[in-house]
Amino acid sequence: MLEMKHIKVNYGEFVALDMGRDIIVDAHDIVGIVGSNGAGKSTLIKALTNQVAYTGKIVKPGQIAVHLQENNYPATVTCRTILEGLLQTTYKKDPKLIELVQFFDFEKNLKKKVAQLSGGQKQRLTIIMVLYQDAPLTCFDELSTGLDFETRFNLMAKIKAWYANKPAMILLITHYFDELEKLANKLLIIDQGYVVDYDLTTMLFAKYVGYSAVVIDAPQLAITLPKGCDIIRGEAGQTVIGCDNQNSQQLVIAHLNQHGFTFSATRTSVTLIYLNALHRREINRLGQTS
Amino acid sequence: MKHYIKFELKNTLGYSLAMIVGGLLPMILAIGNYHATSNTLANQALAKGLFATLLPMIPLGLVILPFTISFGRDMADGVTTRFVLFGYRMAKQLVAKFVSVAILVSLVTVVYCLVLYQVLPLPSMSMLSLANVFASTMILTAALYLLSFAIAQVFKGFNMIQGVAMVCYFGIAFLTGSMGTFQLPRTLEKAIEWIPFAAIRETLKMHWGSNTVTDMQTEWFKLIVFLLITLFLFGLAEFYRRLKIHAV
Numbered sequence: 322m323l324e325m326k327h328i329k330v331n332y333g334e335f336v337a338l339d340m341g342r343d344i345i346v347d348a349h350d351i352v353g354i355v356g357s358n359g360a361g362k363s364t365l366i367k368a369l370t371n372q373v374a375y376t377g378k379i380v381k382p383g384q385i386a387v388h389l390q391e392n393n394y395p396a397t398v399t400c401r402t403i404l405e406g407l408l409q410t411t412y413k414k415d416p417k418l419i420e421l422v423q424f425f426d427f428e429k430n431l432k433k434k435v436a437q438l439s440g441g442q443k444q445r446l447t448i449i450m451v452l453y454q455d456a457p458l459t460c461f462d463e464l465s466t467g468l469d470f471e472t473r474f475n476l477m478a479k480i481k482a483w484y485a486n487k488p489a490m491i492l493l494i495t496h497y498f499d500e501l502e503k504l505a506n507k508l509l510i511i512d513q514g515y516v517v518d519y520d521l522t523t524m525l526f527a528k529y530v531g532y533s534a535v536v537i538d539a540p541q542l543a544i545t546l547p548k549g550c551d552i553i554r555g556e557a558g559q560t561v562i563g564c565d566n567q568n569s570q571q572l573v574i575a576h577l578n579q580h581g582f583t584f585s586a587t588r589t590s591v592t593l594i595y596l597n598a599l600h601r602r603e604i605n606r607l608g609q610t611s
Numbered sequence: 612m613k614h615y616i617k618f619e620l621k622n623t624l625g626y627s628l629a630m631i632v633g634g635l636l637p638m639i640l641a642i643g644n645y646h647a648t649s650n651t652l653a654n655q656a657l658a659k660g661l662f663a664t665l666l667p668m669i670p671l672g673l674v675i676l677p678f679t680i681s682f683g684r685d686m687a688d689g690v691t692t693r694f695v696l697f698g699y700r701m702a703k704q705l706v707a708k709f710v711s712v713a714i715l716v717s718l719v720t721v722v723y724c725l726v727l728y729q730v731l732p733l734p735s736m737s738m739l740s741l742a743n744v745f746a747s748t749m750i751l752t753a754a755l756y757l758l759s760f761a762i763a764q765v766f767k768g769f770n771m772i773q774g775v776a777m778v779c780y781f782g783i784a785f786l787t788g789s790m791g792t793f794q795l796p797r798t799l800e801k802a803i804e805w806i807p808f809a810a811i812r813e814t815l816k817m818h819w820g821s822n823t824v825t826d827m828q829t830e831w832f833k834l835i836v837f838l839l840i841t842l843f844l845f846g847l848a849e850f851y852r853r854l855k856i857h858a859v
Contacts, residue, residue, distance in 0.1 A: 392693055395681070398621050407697045
């Protein structure tokens with residue numbers, strides 16, 4: 322279990338993170354940490370790994386594996402030397418490492434130096450070492466940033482497959498919310514250093530979106546909504562209808578079909594959770610100030 | 612630790628600068644500066660002088676330039692932090708890096724001795740003197756290693772660190788008389804005596820065939836004092852490093 326009790330990190334006068342509440346991550350939880358750039362997500366990982374000073378209390382496992390946003394290695398040695406040196410093993414004698422290297426299709430890169438690797442290959446090198454540790458807590462900080470769609474998709478599929486049926490507590494920072502929909506069971510939403518909300522993804526969806534959401538690719542659609550439905554926040558160029566129950570959802574869908582609209586329905590969208598959580602926080606803040 | 616040392620050894624060998632400045636340069640300078648005459652004793656004295664003068668350049672070249680620069684670059688690029696997060700803690704890194712450079716200095720010193728004994732008309736060295744060569748080289752390596760870590764911690768930015776490392780390398784080499792001789796102010800001369808290059812050089816030249824431990828006393832005293840000074844600087848740098856992490 323991981324417990325973060327009122328963690329606060331200051332960079333001089335600037336408050337980088339002020340969680341203001343306790344966050345408890347249970348064993349087997351995969352927590353997606355979302356927030357805009359500078360929200361304090363990476364600062365949280367740095368506090369967890371003692372890279373920055375913090376106030377509050379963190380009760381954490383003895384070993385934490387971390388994938389940082391930038392992972393640099395000496396340019397003088399080969400990938401195999403890095404793997405063997407940092408993991409304290411011998412490649413040929415280590416079936417677990419061989420499995421991981423093969424799993425990530427990395428054998429052909431073992432003799433290369435880091436400078437010769439592509440962005441995706443560099444990520445794989447770090448991921449291999451992070452996964453090898455089999456730590457009770459693993460943090461991935463923007464694992465797939467800068468990778469093309471195919472590489473990102475394959476990488477996430479491999480990570481999901483690797484962790485299937487493994488006891489692991491994972492903190493996953495990403496701007497690609499589709500990755501969280503596939504992997505995370507909990508969300509920690511951070512905005513400007515403050516925790517907006519933290520709960521199971523399903524609970525947060527119910528809280529901020531409803532039973533389901535119908536997303537129509539048309540901005541500011543004028544539509545008469547049935548009872549139990551409401552227009553909620555969505556991405557630019559979309560109209561999103563939040564439905565409280567299955568009946569209201571069916572009514573909305575029937576109506577849209579009747580009028581020939583293109584739409585999709587979701588019960589898992591992290592984007593909608595995030596946008597509406599921030600929107601509600603803004604409303605609350607404005608309400609408090611007025 | 613075995614794997615860390617192996618890793619650091621390969622890492623150090625990857626710096627061609629280290630092998631050129633610390634491995635080849637002392638040998639080339641020793642051989643290049645030798646000029647044979649018809650006087651055998653004078654030839655031996657010159658050979659001994661060159662051997663002893665350029666011996667401390669091995670740890671200086673293998674440690675100060677490449678290690679300070681690689682430390683500085685690793686710190687700036689986050690390599691050190693990345694290693695720490697993989698469980699390769701700073702203390703372990705320091706030990707593994709030191710062991711690897713100590714192995715390298717020993718190997719290069721062996722090669723240096725073998726080559727110069729083949730090329731120059733060196734007389735037979737006593738076992739005590741030979742042991743003293745390796746022991747004092749190791750102490751010097753340790754002291755310079757601590758100094759290089761201190762520089763990499765205190766100065767910011769790769770270019771700055773590289774500059775300071777260069778100044779240290781050439782400063783020590785010139786001021787201690789390993790690369791040319793200069794007439795220095797008396798106070799400076801007195802201060803430089805505590806960088807034990809001259810002590811190593813003079814002891815080795817004077818007691819080449821000695822089997823008396825007391826002959827090496829002065830040299831060892833200066834080596835230990837130099838080690839303690841660099842240990843103090845290392846302590847200050849380490850304190851500064853920890854302060855940087857916690858001053859948030």
